[in-house]
Amino acid sequence: MSGVLPGLAFSDEPIAFTPTRAAGLQRLERFAARTGRHYASTRNYDFGAERRTNVSALSPWIRHRLITEEEVLIRVLASHRLGQAEKFVQEVFWRTYFKGFLEQRPSVWSMYQSELVKSYQALESDPSLQLTYSQAVSGATGIDCFDHWVTELIRTGYLHNYARMWMASIWVFTLRLPWELGADFFLRHLLDGDPASNTLSWRWVAGLHTKGKTYLARAENIEKYTNGRFSPTGLARVADPLTETADHPRRPIAPCNAPPSGPYLLLLTEEDLSSADIMPHEPAGVLGLLATHGRSPQPIGEAAQRFTKDALRGILASTDVQPQSADDWSVPILAAAQRIGVRTVATAYPPIGPVRARLDRAESKLAEAGVLLHRVIRNHDSIAWPYANAGFFKLKTKIPTILASLNLLR
Ligand SMILES: Cc1cc2nc3c(=O)[nH]c(=O)nc-3n(C[C@H](O)[C@H](O)[C@H](O)COP(=O)(O)OP(=O)(O)OC[C@H]3O[C@@H](n4cnc5c(N)ncnc54)[C@H](O)[C@@H]3O)c2cc1C
Incomplete structure (x- = not known):
């Protein structure tokens, strides 16, 4: 490695992302x-x-x-x-x-999801696009930094913010691949894979978030800020913004509920594993549900799946409850509520994403069965x-x- 910055003492220690x-x-x-x-x-x-x-x-x-x-x-x-x-x-x-x-602006997420399905379909009918995509996701593009980060992402589940920006920019402007496929690749492998930060960051790079303003990855910049580890060639020299016809109308923030006052089932999800802290008293029972597979229509990377599952398992460790996955969340929620004899379920307010989608779908079935769902928002979110x-x-x-x-x- 060349040109280590003066004055910085580094300890050569990869981070163990232990999910506790x-x-x-x-x-x-x-x-x-x-x-x-x-x-x-x-x-x-x-x-x-x-x-x-x-x-x-x-x-x-x-x-x-x-x-x-x-x-x-x-x-x-x-x-x-x-x-x-x-x-x-x-x-x-x-x-x-x-x-x-x-x-x-929830339509940004729903439109991303539908465009993603179309982009996967387009791969099947376009061999040249398929080849470029396969090279990108297997780290075989010939662009040194990009190929390195693909391997690092799959192996560790983490990338530096700039590596994410450079990769997204190369994906969109050099490889000319649909941004949705790149966002999906990230979401499947990042330990921090998050519908909001990921989708909106990809859109920001592509010029869809701040309309008309793109992020161009430049070789000199990559060389400098990777401390000379990479010297990529063949990068796009211009980044014309992508455009879309959709105009994502602003919606009010969905309603949340007061914390439960009587006995309740605490529903823990990957969106907020500390949600017991925002409840007013101990729950009568706990349920842990995972929606990690809902981040993508494709299989989720092993490291990302393991991080989320083990994190939830760890939080549930003092109980006899194991994390579960289900497409229809009303089934495990009603079963758990019935088992402990409560009619109230409380969970941290789920932001837009797969957990929210499952809860939205389950809520009417819960109501039909006389079970009330409380979505309790953190002060941090409600204020900011x-x-x-x-x-x-x-x-x-x-x-x-x-x-x-x-x-x-x-
Ligand atoms: C294309 C692209 C995709 C991304 N996808 C995700 C994603 O799926 N999930 C995700 O959590 N972040 C995502 N980010 C944002 C950012 O890259 C990471 O949050 C950050 O790199 C995490 O590393 P860190 O904890 O060392 O950050 P630090 O630099 O140490 O920052 C501290 C904390 O601030 C927050 N933060 C920092 N930068 C950002 C940012 N740009 N956006 C949002 N939060 C930020 C994070 O919680 C982070 O842990 C993406 C960025 C880009 C450009």
């Missing part, structure tokens, strides 16, 4: 001291899987709320003033922004999401207000 809350908290504790100037000045560098010392790599834990955004912010702001850790705090709010935005109705800038300027509302400012 304890492991997430430990990583947060180790990285907290670096969330100030160090993060702001080095975060754009991708030093490789062995050297994740300049970014937190917390996303797999935060995405499933094994540790929450609020916990991360509390820890960071315990050792930094907001001004010192501003960059890091803003990054945490990008996740909030994307979730809040998709909540208010309304600001996620346009570009990120609007939410960014409100970060101090949001932090003050959450009582997180010293």
Whole structure:
């Protein structure tokens, strides 16, 4: 490896993405001291899987709320003033922004899903497209960095933010593949695979999120920010924005419910594995349901499946309950509610994605059986999401207000 940045001491340690809350908290504790100037000045560098010392790599834990955004912010702001850790705090709010935005433009997700099916169908009738796609997903394009990141993604389930941006840009503008296929490839393999952050980031790169503004991956930039590890050739030199005829109308954020007041069944899902904390009292029983396979019409990568399943299994470890998967969630929910004798089910408010889709489908059957579903929203989301109705800038300027509302400012 050439040209190691001066002044940075690296420990050559690949991150073990252990799917437990304890492991997430430990990583947060180790990285907290670096969330100030160090993060702001080095975060754009991708030093490789062995050297994740300049970014937190917390996303797999935060995405499933094994540790929450609020916990991360509390820890960071315990050792930094907001001004010192501003960059890091803003990054945490990008996740909030994307979730809040998709909540208010749900057709972005439904249209992505239908276009994805069409894109897979198009592969079957277009041998040249099929060849380019096969080369891309097997890391055989001949573009050194791209091929490396494909292998890294499949092996580790994690990529640096810039690697994601460069890959998405090369996918769309150099390989000229449909963006939906690339987004799906990511969603199947990322441990932090998330409908909002993933879909909207791909759209951002392609010029569909901030209309007309694209992200072009440049060889010199890749060489510099990978510290000379790659020197790609043949990259597109222009990135004309993709366009779409659909106009995604803004919808109000779907209603949420008050926390349950009497006995209830706690439904844990991969969207919020810490949701017991937002309930007012202990549940009468717990149920854990997985919707990981609903992230894609294709099989989900082994590492991503394992992370989510083991994370849920770990949270359920003190009970005799095992994680389950089902297409019709009303069946396991009604069975569990009946077994423990309750008519109320409480779960963390599910954002747009496969968990939400399953709960929406199940809810009327639950109601027919006299079982009420409470979707309990976190303060973090209910306070911040309304600001996620346009570009990120609007939410960014409100970060101090949001932090003050959450009582997180010293
Ligand atoms: C094409 C593309 C696809 C992506 N797909 C996903 C995805 O499926 N799931 C996902 O969680 N993130 C996704 N991201 C966003 C971002 O790349 C990751 O959240 C980030 O790289 C995680 O690494 P980290 O924890 O080391 O981040 P750090 O730089 O340490 O940031 C701290 C935390 O802030 C949040 N964060 C940072 N950058 C972003 C961002 N750009 N968008 C949203 N949240 C952010 C994450 O929770 C992260 O853990 C995608 C980005 C791109 C460009």
